[in-house]
Amino acid sequence: MTTYIxxxxxxxxxxxxxxxxxxxxxxxxxxxxxNAQLEVLRQAEPLTAEQQDAYFxxxxxxxxxxxxxxxxxxxxxxHDELVAYGGLVHISWxxxxxxxxxxxxPARAAAPETYRDDFLAHLRLLGQAAFVGLKFNRLxxxxxxxxxxxxAILEEAGFRLEGRLRQHVRLAPDTFxxxxxxxxxxxxxxxxxxxxx
Numbered sequence: 674m675t676t677y678i679x680x681x682x683x684x685x686x687x688x689x690x691x692x693x694x695x696x697x698x699x700x701x702x703x704x705x706x707x708n709a710q711l712e713v714l715r716q717a718e719p720l721t722a723e724q725q726d727a728y729f730x731x732x733x734x735x736x737x738x739x740x741x742x743x744x745x746x747x748x749x750x751x752h753d754e755l756v757a758y759g760g761l762v763h764i765s766w767x768x769x770x771x772x773x774x775x776x777x778x779p780a781r782a783a784a785p786e787t788y789r790d791d792f793l794a795h796l797r798l799l800g801q802a803a804f805v806g807l808k809f810n811r812l813x814x815x816x817x818x819x820x821x822x823x824x825a826i827l828e829e830a831g832f833r834l835e836g837r838l839r840q841h842v843r844l845a846p847d848t849f850x851x852x853x854x855x856x857x858x859x860x861x862x863x864x865x866x867x868x869x870x
Contacts, residue, residue, distance in 0.1 A: 675737050677745050681806050685798040690791075692798035694737070695746040695758060700729045702778070703758050709779045741766045745802070746774075749795050756781055757791050761803055761812070770811040773799060789826050796830040797866055804859040811858055817842060818851040831865030832857045 676683045676694050685692045704725040720728075736742040746760040759775035775795050781787045803809040814832060816824055828834070832855035840849035 677737055677742065678740055679742075679807060680745070680802060682802070685801045687794055687797055689752050690794040690798060691750045691753070692747050692795065692802065693750065695733060695748050695760070697729060697734065699748050699755055699758060700725050700733075702755060703776070706758075706776055706779055745771075747799070747802070749791065749798070751791065751794075757795060759795055759799070761799065761807075761809075768811075769807075769809045770813065771803060771809060773812050773814045785822060788822070792823070792826045793830055796827070796832075800830075800857070800862045800866065804862050809859065811856060812862075813854065813856045816853045816855065817844070818853055819844070824853060824855075827855050830857070831861040833861065 674683055674693060675696075680694075683693070701722065704720050704722065708719040733746060736744065736746070741764075743764055744760060744762040745764070746762075747758060748755055749757040749759070755778075757775060757777040759773065761771035762774045764771040773796070775792060777788060777791050781791055800812070803812055812832075813835075814827060816827065818824075818837075824834075834853060835856045836854040838852040838854065841852035842850050844850050
């Protein structure tokens, strides 16, 4: 399995979940998931297979050879099947922080309890990679306020609401949504998940 240079551990496990560095073979399911969920992403148009292939070749795969990549992307497996992906994006190595990204298979996202289980597992395992493995100090997220269930899971995982950007994103010609900013410090993660840092 290919891994990122700065990560001391190739994978993270919890119960029946595994978080592993993103695999090239996962690019097509991820493309389909992104295209099916444009309303919650910072992506304006559907991606073509050619665009996705080019992105993986030009951007994603070179990350594995960098000492301090700008993002670390992961595949989340449940019983060894791909169920979601995400990672640490917009990494600031000098500040020991990164933004959390997460996107699940739309069928799993449509089932509230399954989505909760998948997202909590992702946050737990990603926190292991960020806070334990990389010794980061802070993770943060931006979520449109049209996703109250997603926000509730973030807060259950120890992320704290730090601000609201009013009418920050246009969802339709006459519809705006607020962006909710959440943050989690290494100490918040340790308190929530009982991890020794």
